[in-house]
Amino acid sequence: MSAAHPGLDELIDTVALLRAPGGCPWDADQTHESLVQYLVEESWELIDAIESGNREEMIEELGDVLYQVLFHADLAAHTDGERFDIDDVARHMTAKMVSRHPHVFGDREAETAADVVAFWDELKADEKPHRTSVLDGIPRGMPALALAQKVLGKAEKVGVTDASAQVAPATEDELGRVLLGLVASARSQGLDAERALRTAVRGLEDEVRAAEESRAASRAD
Template identity: 80%
Template sequence: MTQAPASGDGLLELVAMVGRLRGPGGCPWDAEQTHESLVQYLVEECWELIDAIESGSREEMIEELGDVLYQVLFHADLATHTPGEDYDIDDVARHMTAKMVARHPHVFGDREAETAADVVAFWDELKAGEKPHRTSVLDGVPQGMPALALAQKLLGKAEKVGVSREPTDAATAPTTEAELGDTLLALVASARAQGLDAERALRGAIRSLQDDVRAAEA
């Protein structure tokens, strides 16, 4: 059974509530926040949402999605009342709608996509057109990502310019996520036992990979 589209009433109620909290007679703490002061909370809420997704709990998903949504609305309300920024949640929503329509020409236009790989190819092509100032496949990759997630993303980017890293020997490589998790944890435990920082070590290897990518692009 197909569920009817949400009316949006609850979302509008939340938008109004954020405005009241940050407005005259509202909450002093909310009123003094800035985009910068909220960064730590945005990061924390995103990680808590990931925990909820992995738990499979409907109740936790609703709560944590709400917390992330609240951060988006908070930042938008800040911008609404910050001189020089002058945008609101409607501007954010309209921009996202236009962006998704443009990036789905196989849905909203006359192009055809039969596979997910076709869609990814569209996205790469369209993003290149949207951001012509980006001259490297590395441009736009958030360097603040956790090292492991950053490594996985950058390896995919590197392959596009013919740069790769040799994988572990197939005979000993993990074949399931559970085995991979155990292997990674054992590596971290080994590093810790030797007084090595696993996060810093991987970031060092990532910098080397990025140097190779930029050299290949030169």
């Protein structure tokens, strides 16, 4: 496998040049925190490009997201207390992917995607023993709908289901229209759909944690 990626190397050098003394004053002033808004924006623009299926837009938006990663890595390389660079990021990710795929790099076998997901759950539990709940590690800044879907998936793992769940429409098109209709109804009544869903998700999270505590207490007995 060739290790030569001249285009990537050139972009890494470009980021370094822009952030170096004599480069771009704006780039030099940025911090990890100030860049968060751009990472979020670029990620959503990439999602739009993927959903549109436009090849040229995907190339551009993937580049924008890649640039954010390189920017953060270069920033860290020149920040006391951090001092890691893009190679450190890449090596860490390679080690993580090798560890997470024992059916490819080790002696375990996986015949289905579900087998792979089971491996990941086991490995993540071993890697992060400080996490005591299936909810630990879920990004709180996710949009409410994505957060709800994530929490529902975690809830299923501990046998908690949403009692208010209704039969879903048969297709994503139908589901989209139902969701849009619910948001429109909420808006017409002066209700905040995003806040309402987050509140409901917090209630579900409370149920999940209660179920986990009950299970732990049963094992202790």
